[in-house]
Amino acid sequence: MAKVLVVADIRQGELKSSTAELLSKARAIGAQTAVVAIGADIESLIPALVNAGSDIQYIADDPGLELFSASSYTSCVVDAARQFGANLIWFGFSESGKAVAPRVATRLDASCATDITDIILSGDKVEVIRPATANKVVQRVVVNAERLVAVVRAGAFEAKAVAGTLNVVRLSPPARDLKAVIKQIVSDASGDIDLADAKIVVSVGRGAKDEAGVDLIRELANDLKAGFGSSRAMVDAGFMAHNKQVGQTGKIVAPDLYMAIGISGAIQHLAGMNGSKVILAVNKDPEAPIFNVADYGIVGDLFEVVPILRREIKKIRG
Amino acid sequence: MKILTTVKKVVDVELNIKVENGAIVEDGLQYVMNAWDENAVEASVQLQEHYGSETTLVSIGAGEDNDKIIRKGFAMGIAKGIQIDDSSLARADSFIFARVLQKVYEKGNYDLVITGKQAQDTDNGQTGIILAEYLGLPCVSNVVSIETLDERHIRVTRLGDTGKEILELELPAVVTVSDSINVPRLPAMRGIMMAKKKSIEVMDLNALGTSVDEVGSAAPRSEIVEYMTSKTRQAGKKFEGDVAEITSRVVYLLANEARVL
Ligand SMILES: Cc1cc2nc3c(=O)[nH]c(=O)nc-3n(C[C@H](O)[C@H](O)[C@H](O)COP(=O)(O)OP(=O)(O)OC[C@H]3O[C@@H](n4cnc5c(N)ncnc54)[C@H](O)[C@@H]3O)c2cc1C
Ligand SMILES: Nc1ncnc2c1ncn2[C@@H]1O[C@H](COP(=O)(O)O)[C@@H](O)[C@H]1O
Numbered sequence: 001m002a003k004v005l006v007v008a009d010i011r012q013g014e015l016k017s018s019t020a021e022l023l024s025k026a027r028a029i030g031a032q033t034a035v036v037a038i039g040a041d042i043e044s045l046i047p048a049l050v051n052a053g054s055d056i057q058y059i060a061d062d063p064g065l066e067l068f069s070a071s072s073y074t075s076c077v078v079d080a081a082r083q084f085g086a087n088l089i090w091f092g093f094s095e096s097g098k099a100v101a102p103r104v105a106t107r108l109d110a111s112c113a114t115d116i117t118d119i120i121l122s123g124d125k126v127e128v129i130r131p132a133t134a135n136k137v138v139q140r141v142v143v144n145a146e147r148l149v150a151v152v153r154a155g156a157f158e159a160k161a162v163a164g165t166l167n168v169v170r171l172s173p174p175a176r177d178l179k180a181v182i183k184q185i186v187s188d189a190s191g192d193i194d195l196a197d198a199k200i201v202v203s204v205g206r207g208a209k210d211e212a213g214v215d216l217i218r219e220l221a222n223d224l225k226a227g228f229g230s231s232r233a234m235v236d237a238g239f240m241a242h243n244k245q246v247g248q249t250g251k252i253v254a255p256d257l258y259m260a261i262g263i264s265g266a267i268q269h270l271a272g273m274n275g276s277k278v279i280l281a282v283n284k285d286p287e288a289p290i291f292n293v294a295d296y297g298i299v300g301d302l303f304e305v306v307p308i309l310r311r312e313i314k315k316i317r318g
Numbered sequence: 319m320k321i322l323t324t325v326k327k328v329v330d331v332e333l334n335i336k337v338e339n340g341a342i343v344e345d346g347l348q349y350v351m352n353a354w355d356e357n358a359v360e361a362s363v364q365l366q367e368h369y370g371s372e373t374t375l376v377s378i379g380a381g382e383d384n385d386k387i388i389r390k391g392f393a394m395g396i397a398k399g400i401q402i403d404d405s406s407l408a409r410a411d412s413f414i415f416a417r418v419l420q421k422v423y424e425k426g427n428y429d430l431v432i433t434g435k436q437a438q439d440t441d442n443g444q445t446g447i448i449l450a451e452y453l454g455l456p457c458v459s460n461v462v463s464i465e466t467l468d469e470r471h472i473r474v475t476r477l478g479d480t481g482k483e484i485l486e487l488e489l490p491a492v493v494t495v496s497d498s499i500n501v502p503r504l505p506a507m508r509g510i511m512m513a514k515k516k517s518i519e520v521m522d523l524n525a526l527g528t529s530v531d532e533v534g535s536a537a538p539r540s541e542i543v544e545y546m547t548s549k550t551r552q553a554g555k556k557f558e559g560d561v562a563e564i565t566s567r568v569v570y571l572l573a574n575e576a577r578v579l
Contacts, residue, residue: 011479070458070459095460096478098460099460102444102448103448105444110539112413112442114442114444115441131548132440133440133441135548136335137546138545138548140545141541142541145539179491180457180485180486180487180488180491181485181486181487183473185483186484187480188480188481188482232498242477243477249435256578257572257578274551278572279554280568280572292551293553295554295555296571298565298568299564300558308561308565309565309569312566312569
């Protein structure tokens with residue numbers, strides 16, 4: 001029988017939606033489910049972990065776990081996986097997940113698959129589906145190892161509201177990593193809507209030119225209560241924070257609506273957003289490659305288009 | 319400080335990639351140095367320039383193109399090149415590559431390993447981290463800056479989920495670098511000429527002092543059994559003309575046709 005351990009994605013004390021999505025998928029394939037939550041002062045999250053669909057909650061709650069440390073987090077996940085006897089260990093898409101998953105896999109002699117969009121179980125056989133090569137191909141991968149550690153792409157699975165049962169197991173805090181010491185986190189979380197959770201994402205590209213252009217597009221995002229993303233060009237130019245970058249090296253998003261404003265549509269950017277349900281592009285160059293993937297395209301100067309977009313959207317949404 | 323930089327030959331993702339009968343069509347493909355490994359090379363060469371570090375590059379792969387990318391590393395300033403060429407590695411997964419890299423590391427007494435954060439063909443982002451686990455070394459991934467503190471310590475910044483994480487690492491260590499760490503230099507003519515004359519140390523597993531059994535290349539933990547084309551999006555409705563009119567039309571369609579507003 002499949003036993004799925006989901007690693008809870010906790011940011012700034014909040015449980016991200018991926019946790020419930022992964023647990024729902026685990027229940028859908030008939031697996032036993034457990035969750036491991038790691039952090040400081042996370043007691044209050046236990047009800048949410050149960051509601052997300054877990055039947056066992058492994059809790060590593062320690063002041064030493066406040067700042068992310070790949071090796072401490074690895075120890076906690078490995079500990080929980082061993083106690084539970086997990087054969088499938090799943091992470092939601094996050095930088096910490098991507099850092100920890102290969103470590104966990106190595107310690108458990110497991111296989112490791114990142115960026116998966118589906119997992120297929122038939123009998124003892126486990127297969128995963130994952131886009132690769134900048135989303136240009138899709139791989140079907142057969143797992144030969146007894147265990148699989150996977151990092152799941154945002155939006156791959158849907159959360160179904162099925163609560164689990166309360167069954168808390170406390171993990172002892174891991175030894176501190178003395179060879180890689182975390183000194184500080186310079187936070188760039190500005191309290192805005194997380195890109196991975198947003199139903200609508202509005203992204204700004206080099207076409208916006210400067211601060212004023214960025215502000216104009218941010219207003220549009222605010223109107224829509226949308227996540228506000230960016231191409232790498234605007235991150236490199238210092239206008240947008242790193243954690244706003246959409247693309248192969250940034251966030252991979254799949255919202256209902258993605259608005260690319262002044263973005264050319266380089267393949268590395270497309271890799272981060274071409275799974276979106278609907279794409280709108282605004283670009284003054286009718287030949288811009290972004291129009292090849294956009295469901296709706298407006299050819300025009302964004303400084304003219306965006307104010308009209310805001311006005312028209314206000315009209316229909318009130 | 320002795321630095322080992324890992325470099326992989328990957329398919330050029332800017333070109334069209336065709337899939338037929340579950341496999342990638344080789345015809346028309348071109349191979350280049352993995353973009354993130356260019357960042358790794360640049361970071362290594364900068365440390366060499368600033369601190370007199372000694373740089374060595376290793377690439378596991380075969381063929382003329384692999385030779386070309388190693389020479390590109392030389393042209394960018396890397397001092398020594400090692401190539402591991404063994405037919406048993408054709409279907410290797412990250413764990414097998416990491417085992418081979420471990421053997422290379424153990425032969426060389428390095429202080430720092432710099433890998434790309436991800437290979438553009440696999441998009442795995444695993445090999446450097448697994449290598450560190452095998453070696454029992456500290457490792458930081460997705461790194462955007464490296465500074466040396468003293469002989470035995472470096473300070474690195476990584477892009478994490480909530481911001482920039484600043485860590486101090488005891489050497490030897492492994493870091494995997496993001497493309498945001500630097501802009502790889504274009505090799506100068508003189509560098510290119512010199513790179514042509516340099517010798518590359520080419521080894522198979524045997525010469526490396528290991529075997530198919532030891533690196534596990536006969537039994538990968540996972541195997542790609544099929545390639546499929548990714549769902550390509552169709553270009554939709556593109557509007558040109560009076561900006562007020564087309565914008566209002568598109569908003570109407572987003573609300574009433576696509577139903578996403
Ligand atoms: C290894 C690697 C990884 C990368 N990872 C990423 C990644 O994760 N994310 C990412 O985004 N990029 C990434 N890139 C960079 C990518 O290749 C592009 O350089 C980048 O996406 C370009 O950003 P842009 O579209 O904003 O800028 P540009 O390509 O310069 O495009 C600007 C667009 O704005 C339009 N424009 C200009 N003025 C106006 C106006 N007034 N009104 C309307 N339109 C206007 C122009 O027609 C143009 O199409 C990566 C590159 C490499 C090599
Ligand atoms: N065959 C290889 N030869 C040399 N380095 C490699 C090889 N495969 C992977 N690497 C290194 O590991 C990094 C991550 O690869 P991957 O885990 O496949 O995404 C790459 O950027 C390379 O630096």
